[in-house]
Amino acid sequence: MIETHRFPALLAAASLVILLHQMADLATLLPVADLATPAGRVGQLFAAQARTPALLVGDLFLIWALLAGRSPGALRVVAGLHLTGGTLLLLLAPWFLIDAGRLAGGSGTDTVAFQIVAGRTLLLLLLIGIGALLAGRVLFSAAREVRSDHS
Amino acid sequence: MITSHTTRRLLGLLYLAAALVLVEQLADLAATLLAKPLAFSQATWRFGVFGLLMTRVSVFLISDVILFAAALGLGHRRVLRSLGVLHLLLALLLLAGLSLFVLDWLQVRNQVPSAATRSLDLSGLRAAGMAALAWALCGWGGLATLRATRVGKSGRRDLSASLLTVSRDETAP
Numbered sequence: 001m002i003e004t005h006r007f008p009a010l011l012a013a014a015s016l017v018i019l020l021h022q023m024a025d026l027a028t029l030l031p032v033a034d035l036a037t038p039a040g041r042v043g044q045l046f047a048a049q050a051r052t053p054a055l056l057v058g059d060l061f062l063i064w065a066l067l068a069g070r071s072p073g074a075l076r077v078v079a080g081l082h083l084t085g086g087t088l089l090l091l092l093a094p095w096f097l098i099d100a101g102r103l104a105g106g107s108g109t110d111t112v113a114f115q116i117v118a119g120r121t122l123l124l125l126l127l128i129g130i131g132a133l134l135a136g137r138v139l140f141s142a143a144r145e146v147r148s149d150h151s
Numbered sequence: 152m153i154t155s156h157t158t159r160r161l162l163g164l165l166y167l168a169a170a171l172v173l174v175e176q177l178a179d180l181a182a183t184l185l186a187k188p189l190a191f192s193q194a195t196w197r198f199g200v201f202g203l204l205m206t207r208v209s210v211f212l213i214s215d216v217i218l219f220a221a222a223l224g225l226g227h228r229r230v231l232r233s234l235g236v237l238h239l240l241l242a243l244l245l246l247a248g249l250s251l252f253v254l255d256w257l258q259v260r261n262q263v264p265s266a267a268t269r270s271l272d273l274s275g276l277r278a279a280g281m282a283a284l285a286w287a288l289c290g291w292g293g294l295a296t297l298r299a300t301r302v303g304k305s306g307r308r309d310l311s312a313s314l315l316t317v318s319r320d321e322t323a324p
Contacts, residue, residue, distance in 0.1 A: 006295040007223065013291070014216050017284045018209045024277050025206075054209045061216055 008069035011061055018058030022051045038099035042118070045096055049121050052128070063135065072147040079139035086132030093125045158224075165221035172214040176207055194258040198275075201252040205278040208285050219296075231300045238293030245286040252279060 029047050034040030066075050100118040104111060183203065190196040222230040256275040263271055 006299060007219070010219075010288075010292050010295055011216060013288055014212050017281075017288055018212050020284070021209045021281055024280070028273065028277065054213070057213050058209070061213075 008065045012065035012069065015058045015061035015065060018054060018061065022055050022058065026051060038102045042096070042099050042103060045092075045121060046117065049124060052124060056128070059135075063139065066139070067142060070146045070149075072143045072150070075139050075143035075146065079136045079143060082132045082136035082139060086129045086136060089125050089129035089132065093122060093129065096125060097122060162221050162224040165217050165224075169214040169217040169221065172210060172217070176210050176214075180204070180207065194255040195262065198252065198255040198259045201248055201255070201282070202274060202278040204248075205281045205285075208281050212285075212288075215292075219292075228300050228302075231296050235293045235296030235300065238289045238296065242286050242289035242293060245282055245289060249279060249282045249286060252282065 026048055029044065033044045035044065062078065066078055096118075100114075100122070104115055104118060180203065184200065218234060219231075221227075222234060252275075256271075256279070260268060260271060260275075
């Protein structure tokens with residue numbers, strides 16, 4: 001038999017490295033970020049958005065590892081993080097919309113391109129925010145299930 | 152091991168997906184590196200190349216996990232053992248690369264103006280940190296895979312467990 005009890009831990013470690021890598025890349029942008037102006041804030045969010053696929057995959061791997069590992073404590077911590085992150089992302093959406101609205105004035109192909117990118121970012125913020133809230137809820141239920149199985 | 156025919160075919164496709172991600176990343180890296188003349192003898196070039204490689208760690212890890220998931224789901228012991236050996240080799244290469252990178256970092260640090268030192272240090276620290284994490288993960292993954300796929304005295308045994316469904320309760324003695 002292939003002994004697989006070590007693999008949830010390996011998967012969790014791989015997902016943490018992926019998440020840490022993405023966070024480190026985002027952190028390098030912060031010292032040069034101009035968060036005082038709408039253009040700076042929107043630019044920062046666009047840069048963060050480019051990291052979304054890897055962050056999502058890392059998060060999925062982490063959830064997979066936690067579900068396979070069946071640790072109620074870790075499941076609750078990650079559920080809490082998802083609920084907090086999801087709420088923050090949903091709160092960020094109207095703020096981003098106001099900033100992007102200030103920059104989107106005028107006409108021409110550049111403005112249309114900006115509107116498309118801003119629309120995509122807004123959609124991502126909303127979808128990821130809702131997804132994180134749902135994931136948090138599911139992870140809390142999973143933690144409860146695992147706890148009742150153990151007891 | 153997953154027995155449903157459709158699921159097994161889908162899991163087989165994961166090999167292809169992982170291969171595609173790997174080939175795309177390696178081709179992209181090769182294109183970036185070959186755009187300028189190779190300069191193995193220059194510390195700045197080696198420092199830059201290692202840093203560039205480390206920016207791809209996440210994507211390599213993603214394809215790695217996909218490969219493991221496919222091999223575990225399908226119960227492919229030989230593939231898992233090959234992956235284990237490959238990871239141990241990668242761990243050795245990463246260790247050698249990291250050592251060389253730290254030496255190059257110190258050398259490059261003396262060549263850049265003092266105003267750029269902080270930025271260089273941050274980049275170096277990030278790349279070295281990712282390399283150290285990747286090294287630990289490759290070493291651990293390689294050893295764990297080789298141990299997990301060891302065949303006992305009775306010879307080839309049933310490949311019945313799966314990462315996709317395993318729990319501690321199921322594997323407890």
